[in-house]
Amino acid sequence: MSPQTAPPSTAEVPTAQQRDHATTIYERSVPGRRAADLPAAGVPETPIEELIPKSLLRERPAELPEIAEPEIVRHYNRLSRRNFDLDTGMYPLGSCTMKHNPRLNERVAALPGHARLHPAQDPRRAQGALELMWNLQQSLAEICGLPHVSLQPSAGSHGELAGLLLTRAYHADRGEQRTKVLTPDTAHGTNPATVSMAGYEVVRVATSEQGGVDMDDLREKADDQVACLMLTNPNTLGLFDENIAEIAEILHSVGGTLYYDGANLNAIMGRSRPGDMGFDIVHVNLHKSFSQPHGGGGPGSGPIAVSDRIEPFLPKPQVVRTSEGNGSGPTFDLDYDRPKAIGRLRGFQGNFGVFVRSYAYILSLGGDGLQEASETSVLNANYLLSRLSEGRTGKYLPLGVDRRPMHEFVLSASKAKDDLGVKTLDIAKRILDFGFHPPTVYFPLLIEEALLMEPTETETRETLDDFADTLEAVLEEAESDPAIVTGAPYTTPVRRLDEAGAARDPVIRQPLG
Amino acid sequence: MTRYTSATNSDREEMLARIGVDSVDDLFSGIPEELRLGRPLDLPDGLSEAEVFDRLRQMSARNTDADSEVSFLGAGMYDHYVPAIVETIISRSEFLTPYTPYQPEVSQGGLQTMFEFQTAMSELTGLPVANAGLYEGPSTAAAAAYLAIGATGRKKLVATRGVHPHTREVLETYSAGYGSEVVEVDLEDGVTQAAALAEAVDDDTAAVFLQQPNFLGSVEDIEALTEVSKAHGALVVVACDPMALSILKPPGQCGADIAFGEGQPLGNRLDYGGPSFGFFGAAEEHLRRMPGRIAGQTTDVDGRRGFVLTLQTREQHIRREKATHNICTAQALNSLAGMIHLAWLGKRGFVELGELLVRRTAYARSKLAEVPGVSLVSDAPVVREFALSLDAPIGEVLDLCAAEGVAAGYRLDREYPEIENGLLVAITERRSVGDIDKLAELLGRAVSVGSEAPREKEAVS
CATH class of the missing domain: 3.90.1150.10 (Aspartate Aminotransferase, domain 1)
Incomplete structure (x- = not known):
């Protein structure tokens, strides 16, 4: 009998992961390979130069990969294995609310009536979608304790910008031009960045030893140039600010608005409502409290809920419910006739696919x-x-x-x-x-x-x-x-990476062609 | 206990005991009494999974989707065929459920796909640097405006009326915050005239916004328009249809500083308008003013290739009020869908699809232009969309077509009242020659019915 050969120790054999050199899809490309097959044009093969002048055409094709379907699938499957994800393990990122993403929501979002609905469809033939948006608005209004909702903002940061543009429009309508927005030093970075984009100056409010807003500092800084105070409550320390009613009073006494960053709404649903605390404007992260998957960095959605005095300025179009009075039930429409509106924040109606998922979540939980x-x-x-x-x-x-x-x-x-x-x-x-x-x-x-x-x-x-x-x-x-x-x-899959080197000498695309 | 939580009553009791409180209420004692809701939320009771599915299926059935009619709707979002692998790959938990890749060691898949996506967007736009994507098309224009205002120290934004109306409206909205003004330049014969543009651009102009093809479908001479725009040092920002970039000269080669666009045609569903993604490419000199996430290549401590989020000092979580944009959560999964679709089309398929669109659209345009009572708004070259003026009330024409199972196109009356009974028709590879012939037949019928009836428009006005 031949002597039994011992299997090589795992230390000597590179694992599949070690053999993976982060090959890109472009590096897998081989001229002549392809995945796509297209339908025949069915019309004369007129040379393109006869339809569009040559001077307006590309001189060489874009260097996209040349690769057949099996290898595309393998490539992205391999890449997926180099990601950690919520379905694999706990993801306790603070202020990110990494809760389970119900797969039912994916299924209903994929229904053809949702996924295949063109955004410019005549509202009379998109009644189900508009009703869903209306119902979601009503649900968020109840949860936030504020009566009016726009679903248009695409994410939390977009909702914040909407909130400050609403604040600006509100003050302008009263003949005021204010210059400052207060943010606590515990704020998310999006808050001060938003303040700058909205044309205001950031004024920081200190945090007290108890972890809330420093009331003395607030009183000192709240003056008639303050347009708004942006707060997260519970704040990013996870603490509910017990002084919130007094904070609202201080802000309102100088004529400012109070903005609620909804990143931490998941702490208080059904227990307390921003509107009841005195907030005028709230954004909600549907990708946090309402279970939209984070997708490795989006998509999200950042609806805003507002009080009566802010409502006239909400972006357009707004979903409205109209009763026809003929017994056929309510009908829904998009209202563009909003003379005081801040305008549009994006194209079409918002991240509708996210609305479907979050509405399904709200229906599921009640x-x-x-x-x-x-x-x-x-x-x-x-x-x-x-x-x-x-x-x-x-x-x-x-x-x-x-x-x-x-x-x-x-x-x-x-x-x-x-x-x-x-x-x-x-x-x-x-x-x-x-x-x-x-x-x-x-x-x-x-x-x-x-x-x-x-x-x-x-x-x-x-x-x-x-x-x-x-x-x-x-x-x-x-x-x-x-x-x-x-x-x-x-x-x-890799160990600590040289981030400083990456920023010093940025390589942010593959050299090709 | 809901179906998405696991804590049983005995779990709760033991956990509360461990915490050292008597009840869950005690954990909420930090909320002042008068701010507690004190009643259940006024929302319906929760439903089983099957009930939720049935409810939403019924609601969705009240929408007429692009599978239940022949749709010529476009206006920025298009009904392309999305290959099955897109859905398969983006449904994988490893892409669907992670957060933004803040821990690169366990986010290499996401970071590498961003790098691949940036490369593709750079190729499409002909610009050396591109980011990992923004929310969607029109709001990306506002990000470009923010960059241009910062780079030039100027506040005037010039946009031709060939730019998507939503984009112009968004620029107007954001201008309240930027302290900028938007000046619009009229089209003539459906295209932007260099002379008219030259008149609007001056030493105060931060950026000139163009669109390729423009909203009415016409291919613009971006090189010529760029030249007059740059005479005063303004940045040139070109909105583009990514599918059209398969064959049209990329903005980067026409002298543009920034090219951006709505990414939906690449790999994304119609979804009644979102989520999709916005793409953003720029000249090298603007790299450190770019908005949003950017993935960069680097190495780990063992010398192995890897990717990280880079140039983060531009971003809100580091730079706060000095950030180049406030964006945090963007549209990573949608950008990935776009990348997979592009990989599937590949170098040759992408061009072939572009050529198919041009040829079939040329057929559609000449076919529809032959219909009595239908005229072309412009005779400029087009790729996949064109505008018509009808000799009958647009609402009635659309209703008649809809009754026959055809969404004839996007009505232009709200946004382009100067075009009488304007209709924007979009063609994709999914609209066959037979579909186009049917549209021609229906438009012919609708226009003859509509023009014989007393003119609604005159009666009303």
Whole structure:
């Protein structure tokens, strides 16, 4: 018998992942290959130059890949395996609300009556779509506690811009030109960026020791040049600002509007409503609280809900319900006749496909279910925090602000950095090796070495336990050998990447042709 | 317990005990009493999955979609055939459910597809740099305006009436924030005249907005228009139909500084108007003023190729009020769909599709122009869309066609009242010669009926 050969150790054989050199679709291209077959034109093959002057035509074709269907499918399948995703594991990114994306929603969005409906279809032949939009508007109005809704903005940042343009139009209508917008120093970066695009100056309001708006600072800065205060409540520390009614009073007393950034709405659905807190304008991220998948960076949708005094300025067109009075039920239309409207924010009616998914989600959960979703998200966050308050996590990763949070909370790795030599970034990278996505890191800015965690309601208790145990294990490693943590990750498709080099000498397209 | 949460009553009790509170209410004690809703939301009770499906199927059946009629609607969104692999790939959880790739080590798939997409957009537009996509077409124009205002220090925006009406309206809306003004230049014979444009552009002009082909379908002479626009140092921004870029000279080769457009024709559903994506290409000098995400190539600590989000100091989460745009969540999945469609069409298929559109549209235009009572708005060359003026009330014509199962096109009366009974007809590879002949027959019938009846328009006015 021949001697048995031992299988080579895995250390010597490159894994499939190691053999994958991030080959691009262009590098897989071979001249002459193709996937597309097109129908015959069915008309004379007139030379194109006889139909369009040569001077207006391309001199050479665009360098698109030449590749047959099987290899296109394999290429993108391979790439997909180089992504972490929510269906694989917990994704506790704070302020991002990574909750489960129900597949029912994908199915109903794909119905031909939705997916194949042209946006310029005569409203009389798009009644189902307009009714869906109307119903979604009514639902969001009830959830936000504000009576009027426009679905047009394409994402949260777009909703913010809409909100400030509405504010500008509101003041202009009263003969005022205000110059400043207040944002707390815990705000999302989109807030100050939006303020600039809307032509206002950003004025920062400090955060109190309790983690809310510093009331003295607010009183000092709120004057008749303030157009608006933009707030997230609960804020990005996960804390509900108890002074919100007084904040609203201060703003309204100087004639400003109060804007609610809905990024954290998932904490309070059915429990409290921005409109009741005194907010004039709210944006809702349908891709956060209302389960639209994030798609690796979109699509989203950022409807806005507003009070009566802001309503005349809502963008056009607006979906309206009209009764014909002939017993056939209500009909729906698009209203362009809105003389005070700020105008259009984008083409056509908005991200309708997202509306379908979010409407399906609201129908699925109902009022009670939405409330329960919020309650469970807060329960899960507080449970996770209670687990992380013990052991090494409690020792090295204390709460940034020591108050009971709502749906998310911020830990600070300052102590881990000082005592163990591992930063927030290191901890985040090491978590990747354990099969979790890290929390949001280095945000909000006012907490040093911040780790902002939002588990959402769709994670199980077992997963939260596993995540807490993982963080404990990472800190245990850091105590015994911090190099393990500072060198992480090890098991991911690539390891730490040279981001500075990428920005210094940008290569942002494939050289071709 | 909803079907999307797992916490049972006993889970809750044990979790609450661990937290050290008696009830879920205690977790909400931070909300002042008077701000608690104190009643259930006034929304219907939740429904089972099957009930939701049935409800939405019934609602969707009240829409006449592009499968239930022959549709010549376009105006920026077009009924192209999207290959099956697009749906298959973008439905994969790994593309559908991640967040924006903030942790590049576990986001290489998404980042690489962005890099591939940027390359394709750069090829299409003929401009060296392109981003990973913005929301959709018209709002991307506003991003270009923001760049141009920042780059030139000027505030006047000039747009020809060949630019999509939605785009011009969006520029007007954003101008309230930018402190800019929008000046429009009329078309003559359905195209932009260089002389008229030259008159509108001056030393205060930040950007000139053109569209290729223009909204009425006409192919513009972008090179000539760019030349007069640049005389005073304005940036030239060209909105383009990505499908038409298969055969038309790319804006970058015509001297444009920025080219952008509505990406829907590439791989995206009609979806009653969204989601789709906006693409944005620019001259190299504008790279650090570009809006939105950009993926860049780099290496990891082991020297292996990888991709990251780069030049992030442009973006809101780093630069805050000094950011080049406020955009965060964009349309990554829709851009990916566009990339897959382009890979499927490939270098040759893309050109063949463009040529098919040109030839079939040429047939349609001459066929419809022969119909008595139908005249062409312009005799400029077209790619896939053209405008008609009808000798009968447009509403009645459209109703008659709809009753016969044909959406004849986009009515122009609201946005182009100067075109009498204007109709914009779009052709895609899905509209056969038979469909076109049917439209010609119906338009002939509708116009003869409409022109015999007392003229509604005159009666009303």
